[in-house]
Amino acid sequence: MIDLETQALNIGIDRQSLAKLYAVFISSTKNDLMEMREAYESGDFKRVKSLVHHIKGAAEGLGIEPVLRAGEELEKTDAVSREKHVFNQFDLIEESLRDLINKLEPDL
Amino acid sequence: MTYKVLVVDNQPLMLEFMKALLEKEGHQVKCAGDGLEAIETAKEFHPDIFFIDMIMPHIDGARLCAVLRKYKEFKKSLLVIISGIAAEGGHSYIGAEADACIAKGPFDKTAVHVLKILEIFTSGNIRQFKNKILGIDEIYRREVTKELLFTHKHLEVLLSSMTFAVLEFLEDFRIVYANPSAEEIFRMKEFELLSQDIRNFIPEDFHKQIEEFIKDKTSRKLELGDEKLLQINERFIHVVFLPVEEGANKSIMGIFRDVSKYKIAQDELNESLKLKDTLLKEIHHRIKNNLSLITSLLDIQKCKVNDSLYNNYIDEIRGRIQSIELIHEKLCDSDDFKTVNLAGYLHDLSVMIVNSITANEFGVSVSAEGSDLKVSTRKAVPLGLITAEIITNAVKYGFGNPADNPDLKGKVPGIILKLQHDRKIRIIIENNGTPFPEDINVYKSESLGMILIHDLADQLDAEYKIKAGKNGGTIFSISFEAD
Numbered sequence: 250m251i252d253l254e255t256q257a258l259n260i261g262i263d264r265q266s267l268a269k270l271y272a273v274f275i276s277s278t279k280n281d282l283m284e285m286r287e288a289y290e291s292g293d294f295k296r297v298k299s300l301v302h303h304i305k306g307a308a309e310g311l312g313i314e315p316v317l318r319a320g321e322e323l324e325k326t327d328a329v330s331r332e333k334h335v336f337n338q339f340d341l342i343e344e345s346l347r348d349l350i351n352k353l354e355p356d357l
Numbered sequence: 358m359t360y361k362v363l364v365v366d367n368q369p370l371m372l373e374f375m376k377a378l379l380e381k382e383g384h385q386v387k388c389a390g391d392g393l394e395a396i397e398t399a400k401e402f403h404p405d406i407f408f409i410d411m412i413m414p415h416i417d418g419a420r421l422c423a424v425l426r427k428y429k430e431f432k433k434s435l436l437v438i439i440s441g442i443a444a445e446g447g448h449s450y451i452g453a454e455a456d457a458c459i460a461k462g463p464f465d466k467t468a469v470h471v472l473k474i475l476e477i478f479t480s481g482n483i484r485q486f487k488n489k490i491l492g493i494d495e496i497y498r499r500e501v502t503k504e505l506l507f508t509h510k511h512l513e514v515l516l517s518s519m520t521f522a523v524l525e526f527l528e529d530f531r532i533v534y535a536n537p538s539a540e541e542i543f544r545m546k547e548f549e550l551l552s553q554d555i556r557n558f559i560p561e562d563f564h565k566q567i568e569e570f571i572k573d574k575t576s577r578k579l580e581l582g583d584e585k586l587l588q589i590n591e592r593f594i595h596v597v598f599l600p601v602e603e604g605a606n607k608s609i610m611g612i613f614r615d616v617s618k619y620k621i622a623q624d625e626l627n628e629s630l631k632l633k634d635t636l637l638k639e640i641h642h643r644i645k646n647n648l649s650l651i652t653s654l655l656d657i658q659k660c661k662v663n664d665s666l667y668n669n670y671i672d673e674i675r676g677r678i679q680s681i682e683l684i685h686e687k688l689c690d691s692d693d694f695k696t697v698n699l700a701g702y703l704h705d706l707s708v709m710i711v712n713s714i715t716a717n718e719f720g721v722s723v724s725a726e727g728s729d730l731k732v733s734t735r736k737a738v739p740l741g742l743i744t745a746e747i748i749t750n751a752v753k754y755g756f757g758n759p760a761d762n763p764d765l766k767g768k769v770p771g772i773i774l775k776l777q778h779d780r781k782i783r784i785i786i787e788n789n790g791t792p793f794p795e796d797i798n799v800y801k802s803e804s805l806g807m808i809l810i811h812d813l814a815d816q817l818d819a820e821y822k823i824k825a826g827k828n829g830g831t832i833f834s835i836s837f838e839a840d
Contacts, residue, residue: 259465261472266377270464273370296603302412306441307370310464 251352256312271353274307275346278316282342289335298324304342315345358479359383363404365395365421366439367413371461375408375439378468382475392416393533393552396424403430406478408471409455411440414606415525415533416551417509422454427548435478439467457486460493467492522613525601526555528571533608542613544590555611563587570598571609582616589613593620637694641685648682669753673806676710676749680741683709684734696731700776703744703784707772710748719759721752722769727776733840739813740784740835743821746806747786747833748772755790755831764791764829783836792825799823 257267281300288296305320319341326334362384364375372388379386387402389395391413399407407425411418418438425431436454441461459470470491477483516523522542525534532555535547543550543558556564563581570579581587582595595614600607652675659671683706687697704725711721732740756762756770768789775785799807799822814821819837826832 256465260374260378261465261468262374262377262381266373266381270370270373270377273373277369299603302441303368306368306461309441309462310370310374310467312463312465 251349253353268353270311271349274311274313275350275353278304278307278342278346282339282346286339289339313345313349315348316342319345359385360405360475360478361385361387361402362406362408363387363389363395363399363402364408365389365392365413365418366408366410367391368410371410371439374464374467375471378471382472384475392418392421392424393527393531395421396548396552399425399428399431404434406435406437406475407431408437408439410461411438411442414603415527415608419455420534424548424551426454427546435474435483437471437474439471456483458490460490462492522615524550524555524611524613525608526611527608530554530556530571539613542589542592542594542615558589560587560589567598576600586620593617634694638689641688641694645682645685645689648678648685652678652682672714672753673746673749675713676745677742677809679709679713680706680745681738684737684741687737688734696733697737699730699732699737699740699782699784700725700727700774702737702741703774703776706741706744707748707774707786710745711752711772714749714752719756719770721756721759722771723774724771725774725776727774728778730776730778730782730839732782736817736837736840739816743810743813743835744774744784744786746810750806751786751788751790751831755788755793757791759790762791765789778839780839781836782839783834786833787826787830789826789830791831792829793823793831795825 251271253264253267257264260267262270281304285297285300285304288294288300301320301323305317305324308314308316308320319338323335323338326338359382362375362379364372364379364386366372366375366388367390369390372390376386376388387398387404389398392415395407395409395416407422409418409421413421416424418440422436422438425434425436436456438455438458439461440458457474459467459474461467474483474486474491477486516536519536520538522539523534523536524532524539524543526532531552532550533552535543535545535550539550540546550558556567559567562585566579566581570576577600579598580596581598582593587594587596593616595616597612599610599612601610655671655675655678659668662668662671683702684697687702687705688694691697704723707723707725711723715721751772756765759765759770771789773785773787775783775787777783777785800811802808810821814835814837817835817837819835821833821835823831823833
């Protein structure tokens with residue numbers, strides 16, 4: 250479980266607003282991930298980089314470490330030659346989102 | 358103290374975070390998803406403080422700060438860049454207009470810096486943050502972002518130093534970028550151009566083409582100002598529109614080139630060509646008149662001399678001069694002053710010579726048939742002289758006095774000119790008078806007329822023949838390569 254109360258207090262916002270931030274993060278990251286998969290498959294690596302930047306920024310704000318690490322991996326990876334590794338990172342982000350939803354279920 | 362705050366970021370999460378944080382502190386907050394929306398919202402909302410993200414589509418944070426500072430009402434507003442690229446870009450990327458910069462990191466840390474800046478702003482001591490990046494030690498640097506920033510900087514330098522005006526606008530026609538050359542062409546500063554409809558600056562005649570180009574997703578380029586002149590602020594402009602697509606962000610880049618100098622030069626050139634044409638026409642007209650004067654003098658001379666031998670000579674000379682005179686007359690009426698219509702020229706020349714020798718007395722018919730072919734004066738002059746010789750011979754020796762010529766009994770004396778044109782040009786001149794004597798070797802004849810035909814044919818690299826026709830009369834033919 251995520252301690253929304255304490256995290257909200259640390260940030261300086263109320264619990265309800267923080268829950269809303271998580272909901273926005275999950276929804277926008279889902280969309281970005283879907284677009285990123287499509288961009289990667291069509292060879293648009295510039296777009297992939299731009300979306301990774303987006304996802305990482307959001308994950309960093311809320312301190313969602315697994316998504317942040319997957320983003321870092323994607324930034325470092327040679328997208329063309331390490332296709333399998335890239336897809337692994339996409340899967341990791343997706344898995345982290347599922348995990349986050351489970352942990353936040355009552356508040357979302 | 359509470360403020361009116363505008364947060365500008367293309368990340369919905371960041372907008373939500375800042376809104377929650379600042380509203381909890383009692384501030385009045387509005388959000389904008391990009392630079393263009395920010396300008397439009399700011400004009401109505403009049404914020405005291407702006408928190409602006411650095412990397413955004415169309416108008417980035419640094420440019421937005423520069424644009425906002427141009428408005429009188431935002432000269433003293435607090436402009437804070439809040440960005441994830443602060444660590445990689447450094448202060449040089451943030452620009453001179455921002456009052457403070459926060460490195461975008463974890464929300465709890467970012468929140469502390471945001472609230473600190475508001476506190477210092479209230480105390481009136483905000484200048485201490487100039488050239489500082491708050492929270493830079495709390496985030497990590499990314500090589501990829503650094504590369505992107507470097508490319509961005511290169512493009513920025515390139516666009517701002519281009520002599521071509523560059524204007525970028527969205528699919529709803531709102532302008533999002535104008536380089537310094539565009540400011541010059543449109544006579545407006547970038548901040549005045551931003552968010553305006555590009556159609557306001559382009560003549561209405563071209564609107565439909567631009568609208569159709571934007572609708573047509575397959576179209577890769579639109580050029581205006583080539584076939585139909587496009588004028589903007591009294592300048593002649595050539596413009597190329599190119600679509601730019603990056604994920605969901607779509608825009609159109611317009612590259613405007615001031616072609617006024619070329620247009621003026623072209624107009625001057627056309628004027629000078631027109632003058633040249635008038636002069637050439639005048640020259641041909643004067644030569645024709647002078648030659649006409651000579652033939653008139655010969656006519657007067659002919660009337661004074663009652664000797665058929667001299668009169669024959671005068672007729673021959675007159676025919677030759679007329680052949681050249683007629684070329685100049687035809688050139689006066691031609692489009693290019695270089696070529697004449699061969700069939701028309703030879704026909705008119707033949708009629709002229711026949712009439713001048715016979716004084717229109719013998720009713721000789723002259724007809725021409727064949728292709729509509731134009732030849733240069735280089736070929737027309739020798740062909741005219743040859744034709745003059747052949748026609749003069751036909752009238753003098755082929756017809757003589759038709760009433761006394763047994764070969765013309767029951768016939769109208771006639772000349773037919775035929776012009777054929779395939780790989781070579783072939784001219785045939787037939788008459789129905791007395792046949793050409795078979796015992797004369799045309800190639801060895803010492804008569805001036807024959808010598809002239811021979812030499813002129815040589816000049817044309819032509820082959821010619823003179824022979825009696827199967828049913829009487831004489832057939833002359835000459836063939837040569839086309840121009």
